[in-house]
Amino acid sequence: MPTINDVAKAAGVSPSTVSYVLSGRRPISAETRARVQAAIAELGFHPHAGARALASSKTNVIALVAPLRVDVNVPVIMQFATAVVTAARSFNHDVLLLTKDEGTAGLERVAHSTMVDALILMDLERDDLRIPALRKLKQPSVLIGLPADHTGIACVDLDFAAAARVALTHLAVHGHRRIGLVGPSPAVYRRQTTYADRFLTGFLETSVDLGLQTVTHPCEPGAEGVRSCMADLDAELAGLTALVVHNEEALRPLLDLLHATGRRVPEDVSVVAVCPRDVATAMPVHLTSIDIPAHDVGTLAVETVIRLLDGRRVEYTRLLAPSLVERESCREISSSHR
Amino acid sequence: MPTINDVAKAAGVSPSTVSYVLSGRRPISAETRARVQAAIAELGFHPHAGARALASSKTNVIALVAPLRVDVNVPVIMQFATAVVTAARSFNHDVLLLTKDEGTAGLERVAHSTMVDALILMDLERDDLRIPALRKLKQPSVLIGLPADHTGIACVDLDFAAAARVALTHLAVHGHRRIGLVGPSPAVYRRQTTYADRFLTGFLETSVDLGLQTVTHPCEPGAEGVRSCMADLDAELAGLTALVVHNEEALRPLLDLLHATGRRVPEDVSVVAVCPRDVATAMPVHLTSIDIPAHDVGTLAVETVIRLLDGRRVEYTRLLAPSLVERESCREISSSHR
DNA sequence: GCCCATCGTCGAAGCGCTTCGACGAATTTT
């Protein structure tokens, strides 16, 4: 491997000049620059990342802490990861992948040993123990999610409260007055993953605002979970004409159940789902849905990290506006049914 | 951040002694070691990764090159990634996540700049362009997959040929003689992802060996793809009593189709799937399946990397034996049907 | 009781890069 000294010799300049050509931090004459670049190309020189990090205190690496359990929402996680890596590369950074289960220790390890310049975390809980740890690090962090006390830490997410509002409003506009929410699994509530609460709050507020009759229920995964969730919803509010589903795993078995019990979608019951676009269109009835813009959120997280590293100002809470796409699972209710 | 010098002063020893305590490369007396460790703990010392890499030419980081397109088999990819990160951590290594779409350039970038000690790649194609590039790197690499010419590069994967053999044999033992293969999508064949070929080869060989009548067909994703695939299979071989499905995405729509056309599983048609365990059990009929042992493969890949880094010998081709788990989708065929 | 090997520690060199101050030369200002 050639070093910066080899390049310097080949180009007939000093090593520092090569460094300045690379970084652009000082003016270099066009000829010199050309000679240096030629030497770099010819020798196939790549600066040694460790040496660079040591000298400059910058690694150009971002840590991404992902929940690598397989129980959660795999495709969405994957989309976040993709977006983060791609965006990071576009800013000339790389991504170090950590698992959530290393917990606080993992964050401190990579931060203290100066392996990364910044951290992006996903799957935050309401009172996430990692937050106080993050505050103590010299590296900035960006959260994908919105825990309770995130003072001083930038957060990026879909605006789940607004998403609930949009979903409900869409149904209300189409004449629905009795609406059920099929929520995430109890495990998600138990973990206090904040999007569940935010969605629920938005849902309840909007149903008051619009004068709707609504019921809500978490929903265990699997056919059995869906069955009992629907039973509960039906029991608590007769004559449901629409369902909002905030539970990706439940979607498929829910549709199966509705089908099996002779409730047609959308003729008998309208459905609005919150899920990635492709999940919505993979269903037998293409679902009217609110997309989880994982790609946008991931990209925004990286942009925020970069701004932070550049010392620029950032908004500490960025909630992306939800967008509802109409497909085939909602229908207008005739006034006689209202 | 305290440095090794700070620790040395606090413990009243020289920096090199601290280093030897950390690495264990020279004998250190028990008292000295204790004092040093106390100082490390008290100061919260973490060695600077860059400095370490520079001085020792070791980063303790492994690159993982993953296909982050969303079209392929997301859960399996995710399981590989999880396994790799977890296993790497257990050997005190971290994982740098790269996307396949950076191609050869990405590999060279991280290798030449000494960001990683080794590379693990997944989603290899038959004549993958990255292989020659890998050969030129000073870092060793391990492939998850089995491209055509992988001389000198360690490969780890499920033995897909054996998997096909096991699937067919299972069906044959249960009396099936006319069997169809629902293969991966044509896109997978086109990309020459090698597992498709290996499975197909094993399938054809075994059907000859066992004297079975078989037909095979790739299968486009979605309900439409499944329909036309089944139509083709039925047209080419009447009286199919069993299906081997080597296509995760097709599984669900396939079962829907069979249901819709009145072919009961397993009464009218038996099914053996090749897919992760949880996918098999998520279906309405729990499928007899051959697991894709993503976790084992990922772990083995890391173990191989570590051996390579330690200069130990490794087997250059490690194909994991498939294991079939019986569930509810296969039944014995009475001899009258044979 | 002497020689050698081993043990435990230290000092210094060096890994490859960035960055700061310095310094002629060229250019502008007064």
Add this chain to the structure above:
DNA sequence: AAAATTCGTCGAAGCGCTTCGACGATGGGC
């Protein structure tokens, strides 16, 4: 025309660690 800037480059220091050779102190073999 002299003084002050700016431009383009260099040399050297230093980032924090590992590792090699050296060296006094022990201990064993004879």
